[in-house]
Amino acid sequence: MTDATTTTPPRRMRLNLNVLGPLLAMVALIIIGATLNxxxxxxxxxxxxxxxxAFIGIIAVGMTFVITAGGIDLSVGAMAAFVAGVMIMVMNSLVPVMGAGVPLVLVGMAVALVVGIAAGLLNGVLISKVGIEAFIVTLGxxxxxxxxxxxxxxxxxxxxxFALRGVYRPVYYDGILGLSWPIIVFAIVAIIGELAMRHTAFGRHCAAIGANEQVATYSAVKVARVRMATYAVLGMLVGLAxxxxxxxxxxxSGNTGVLWELEAIAAVIIGGTVLKGGFGRVWGTVVGVLILSxxxxxxxxxxxxxxxxxxxxQGVIVILAVVLQRERWSTTWKTWSPRAGSTRWSFFPSKASL
Amino acid sequence: MVATRGIDALVVLPFESEPLTSPVQAVAEQGIWVTVVDRGLTVEGIEDLYVAGDNSGFGQLAGEYFVENLDEGDNIVVFRGIPTTIDNERVDAFTAALDGSGINILDMQHGNWNRDDSFTVMQDFLSRFDDIDAVWASDDDMAIGVLAAIEQADRQDEMWVVGGAGMKEIIGRIRDGDPQLPANVSYPPAQISTAIELTALGLVSDTPVSGRFIIGSQLITPENAEQFYFEDSPF
Structure with a gap:
């Protein structure tokens, strides 16, 4: 592979290999699985x-934006457990008032989204307004x-x-056309995420902040607001999950969602998003989640x-993914920008690299 | 550490045996009464009193129930907990009880005493095996996950499930004669309170309480389930 980089310009091919890496890994896993059983x-x-x-996947899509903007969120697993706990308590307490029916399930869903957004905003405010390190805030x-x-x-x-469980149960187990709702919701979140990352100002601003915060500030990007939004969106997606x-x-229980944060972060990294920020790939995250499962x-x-x-x-795969990433960074710096560090190509990635 | 606060007795559940052995030994050497709960220390003879559940009995009782209620050639799957000596003792006693019965253990996997993990593992067992006659979930949290996966696959009529530790939701269903949940095995939930009471008794009276106090496991069936149902229990 390094041989190919030093010779002439099969750059396009090599980039494609980098892009295809997670996909190839997934196909390889499917072939291995099929031959074994x-x-x-x-x-x-x-x-x-x-x-x-779907649970990790929905969260990991949000995590892609946080990491692309140079942040991290370690709290999502615990947040999911907390949101689930609050949601269950609120729903149980309203059964005598509202009865166990669809309206109460909708109230429960609203509670989950509101608590999720609030929890995400709390992280976001502490990180972007108070200015504490994301790692420390979310560890706390x-x-x-x-x-x-x-x-x-x-x-x-x-x-x-128990009665409410019967009403709510189809949201996980039923679906349409043989696809259960979690799969459908995950797919919709992933598609919206991919579009937002590639085609909206929000996605570009996330990449800009992650690449170079000062340049982003001078380019009139509202850094604090965008950064806060990434955590709020992630909180909302935790609520949705x-x-x-x-x-x-x-x-x-206290055991709900243990280590989800690390699985989500691992999926994002396997998918080709750069941990230091500046470049994110939502579809890669989806592939990363599927690989882990x-x-x-x-x-x-x-x-x-x-x-x-x-x-x-899983650990070997995460490390391999990062090694491949590094390969791409060093070679692209050589070929694209002689003054490495002064510009980062991923700020405005070409179509080929996406 | 604690010993500086002038205590007369220490009741400790060594979550990990190895690292706690020497600090507890230091306390014991000052002549302070030491009660160890559930998990042993790595050096013998430190504690004055050892209070624990009977993990071998826990596995053995379940195993005997399977031997009595299954036929030769029947297939079962087994769920293991978090890899620990407790889990090993239970599973070893279970498989020993099954020896020579002709019951096939199709596979054993770790559900980590966790509902979500067990749901996933059971889904995969159901994809993999067409014929499962019973499941030893070995814990009621794992049983909850197992039951949800069986329901999703709509195979409730094919197999029954034995959990363990007596969660009230499960005990309630056994009491009500649920055919999917014919039995359960108890594991003392309040060992630490027993240990504290015994220790206190030893301090305030002349009653001899040193030695080993092993609280046995019991088989719970629809007949006696009422005695094991505690409405206010958080578990």
């Missing part, structure tokens, strides 16, 4: 994998939300009212490798 390719299994990817709020949900559940589990999550098992699914189906090693395999 015939039931892997069954519609049932594939829809299971897609549906279970992660601890806060995690203990709050444990406290709300009194160390146990918050369960949704929770809306899809709660009807699955109808409960929340497929690894777990294949290990469960095949049982040739101990599932203890699931984390190790």
């Amino acid at each position: 015939l039931s892997f390719l069954s519609a049932e299994n594939l829809t299971n994998v897609a549906a279970r990817s 709020t992660m601890g806060i939300y995690r203990s709050l949900v444990t406290w709300l559940a009194d160390g146990g589990t918050l369960s949704l009212d 929770t809306i899809m999550y709660v009807p699955r098992l109808g409960s929340a 497929l690894i777990g699914n294949i290990l469960n189906l095949a049982s040739i490798v101990s599932p203890y090693l699931n984390g190790a395999i």
Whole structure:
């Protein structure tokens, strides 16, 4: 690969390989899965994998914007658990007033979105207005939300009212044309995210801030406002993911959403978004999420490798993805910009690199 | 550390045995009464009193129930908890009880005592195996996830599920005769309060309380489920 970079201009080809990297990895996983176990390719299994990817996936789309703008959010897993807990408590408490019906489910959904946005805004304000490091702020709020949900559940589990669960259940298990709602919602979020990243001022501003905050400021980008918006959008998507999550098992506890933040961040990085910011790729994130789910699914189906090693395999893939990224950065700097660091090509990426 | 505050006794649940062994040993060497709960220390003879649940019994009781209620050639899947010695003791005793019964364990995977993980693992078991007769979920949180996956696949009539630890939601369903949940195995939820009471008893009276206090597991069936149902329990 490095040989090819030093010779003449197969630059286009190499870039395509970088773009295709996550896709190729996913195809390779699908081939491995299919050869190891015939039931892997069954519609049932594939829809299971897609549906279970939806929670992390919806969150990871939001995380793509946060990371593209040079931020990070470690609190999303705990936030999801907290939102789920509040949502369940509010819904349970309103059953005597409103009855267990569709209106109450809609109220629950609204509560989830509002709490999610508020939690995201809190992160955003502390980071962009108060000026505390994103890592520190979200590390703090992660601890806060995690203990709050444990406290709300009194160390146990918050369960949704039984009658209400029957009404709400179809939101996870039903769908249209054989696609369950989580898959549909995930797909819609991903498409909107991809369009927002590539074709809106918001997407370009995120990349600009992540690439160089000062330049962005001088270019009349409202840095604080855009940055705050990325966290608020992520909070809203955490709320949306929770809306899809709660009807699955109808409960929340201190164990809900543990390590979701790291899975979401890993998916974003595998997908080709640069951890330091400046360049983001939403469809890559979607592929990253699917790759992580497929690894777990294949290990469960095949049982040739101990599932203890699931984390190790995911870890290798994350590191490999970053190594490939670095490859691209160094070579593109060589060919595109002799004064590396003064400009960053990803600020205005060419069509080919997307 | 705590010993500087002039305590007479220490009741400790060593979440991880290794790192807590020497600090607890230092406390014990000052002549302070030490009660260890649930997980042992790595050096023997430090504690004055050891209070724990019976993990081998927990696995064995479940295993015996499977042997009695399944036939030779029946297939089961097993859910394991977070990889720990507790989990190993339970699973070893379970498989030992199944020895020679002719029941096939199709696979064992870790559901990590977690509902979401177990839901996912059970979905994959259901894709992989056409014939499952019973599930040892080994814990009620895992059982909840398992039951949701079975319901999604619409295979409720094919298999029953045995969890463990006596979550009230599960115990309620056993009491009401749910065919999917024929039995459960208890695991003492209030060990630490038992340990505190015994320790206090030892301090205020002449009652001898040192030694080992193992609280047994019991098989819960529709007949006795009422005694194990606690409305106010958070679990």
